[in-house]
Amino acid sequence: MPDPTPKPSPLHDVHVAAGAAFTEFAGWSMPVRYSGDLAEHHAVRRAAGLFDLSHMAEILVLGPAAAEALDAALLGELSAVAVGRAKYTLLLNADGGVEDDLVVYRTGEDRYLVVANAANREVVADHLRQRVVGFDAEVQDETDDIGLIAIQGPRAQEILLEVPGFAADDDDPTEARFRVLLAELRNYRFLRANWDGHPVLVARTGYTGEDGFELYAAPALLPRLWAVLMDTGRGSGLVPAGLAARDTLRLEAGMPLYGHELTTTTTPQQAGLGRLVPRAKASDYVGRAAVLSPEAEGARVLVGLQAEGRRAGRAGYPVLAGDREVGVVTSGALSPTLGHPIAMAFVDRDAVGAELAIDVRGTRLPVTTVPLPFYSRKA
Structure with missing residues (x-):
């Protein structure tokens, strides 16, 4: 055990x-x-x-075909990343759902460092090992080192x-x-x-x-x-x-968190990450057909919500339009920087722009839909 x-x-x-x-x-x-x-x-x-x-997972992918292997394994085109640079990308399943979001550093011509969320260490390592089969590349879990x-x-x-x-x-x-x-x-x-x-x-x-x-x-x-x-x-x-x-x-920066805004049944487009989907990527990759299909937009879309007062909606709280439940909060808090409640939520597309409220333990909290991010640092 x-x-x-x-x-x-x-x-x-x-x-x-x-x-x-x-x-x-x-x-x-x-x-x-x-x-x-x-x-x-x-x-x-x-x-x-x-x-x-220190809880984050660090996984190496190395070998003469490491770039081609990662192109086939991940959403992003990692072969186009220069040595000394990094890329934010996603590990998808065949249905276009997100297995994890990753930062990948190209540390050499044939060497990449893949940084995954702590809870997905084994999931990411196992998927990568399966997906590099047939390529001259190998996967090493270096998290403990x-x-x-x-x-x-x-x-x-x-x-x-x-x-x-x-x-x-x-x-x-x-x-x-x-x-x-x-x-x-x-x-x-x-x-x-x-x-x-x-x-x-x-x-x-x-x-x-x-x-x-x-x-x-x-x-x-x-x-x-x-x-x-x-x-x-x-x-x-x-x-x-x-x-x-x-x-x-x-949350203030509108950054998605795995298990909240990102799940195995959420597509990049639903989570506001459609910009990560490469339209002209030459190589095939797991989930490509799913994320390039019209259905990838999904029935619900991630939105930002803000309210007045001090009570905040939390993950799992229903979003209402009138008496109809039209969504669910994925992350929420009283924003320390902005001084009012904020939340991210998946909402039915036909309810975006409607008068919405969050059901906070039986009390309706009126909310306004706002663009993400809630906060952006000054340049």
Whole structure:
């Protein structure tokens, strides 16, 4: 039988010392908050927050035909991604439903790092292993050997530029060179670096709607790297942030969450991710016929809803048009940044634009349909 005890993060002792409250998440014991949800959320919007993402799954796909194998396995055209860049894409089933959403980094001509949600580690690894059959490529689950922390917020780059011990991993392996490369790094790109003599992949990616970076390194390195990041950034407003703040941040930014906005029966178009469907991709891929068919639009569409007051609709609450149930909330919260309730919901297409309400435990909460995202950072 599987061990029911949640797995501790490599940073568990650090979180305990910081006074974190913990929750079980996808088999891991992870910090849900430290000082408080609101304080951590506001810190990320105004300065920076440091997140432990060690629960995420990291899976390598490598070999001479790795690019062709991933083109056949995933929605995106990964062969077109240059080395040093990343792509957000989806793993679909044959019916066009979403098995998981992924960030894929091309770390070499024949090497990719696929980052999956923690709950889908085995699902993604198994699907990839099945789908690379027939290609000169292999799949390696490296989750236990790769740790991940993220620094997110408008001051994230400023803080990371000040962290001592980083050096570029190229022909000029110096701290000065690292700072030049980091200052020039654009979104969905990454650079190889060394910190205190250990390899770190530094990516300008994130899941908060803010600028920021994700740092991939050996799990044993994370406690020391976390401590130095906190020491460097504390004076600039950097705080440790937990899963609760991460969830409200991504909700404000209109970012879908697997198991809420994304499911095995939800197509990309229904979830507002039709832009990810390549119309001219040369190679075939699992789910292609389904997502290119007119039926992929689905009977319901994801919308943003906002309300007045302090009560918020939560996942699973019905959406009503008059006395008729026309949808369901997938994520909802009182927005810390905007100061009013927000929610994402799947709603019948013919009800979009109608007068809607959320059934909050028997009380009707009038809502207005608004475009996503609810919040977008200033350029």
